[in-house]
Amino acid sequence: MKGTPSMGEKSGKKNMIYCRRCGKRTMNLNKRKCASCGFGKSRKLRGYKWNKKLKRR
Numbered sequence: 001m002k003g004t005p006s007m008g009e010k011s012g013k014k015n016m017i018y019c020r021r022c023g024k025r026t027m028n029l030n031k032r033k034c035a036s037c038g039f040g041k042s043r044k045l046r047g048y049k050w051n052k053k054l055k056r057r
């Protein structure tokens, strides 16, 4: 395979669960935070000052 080889290999440890807010499997169990929308401990949306477009949507 080229590039990313079968993601199935990563399924050994369940590190990411489905996010309640964005529905993607990006909720990190260790950080308790969604990597996509930032949902987790803080109920704020993930935002960076260099990513202003994320805020206004």
Ligand SMILES: [Zn+2]
Residues within 6 Å of the ligand: 019, 020, 021, 022, 023, 024, 026, 027, 034, 035, 036, 037, 038, 039
């Ligand atoms: Zn999310």
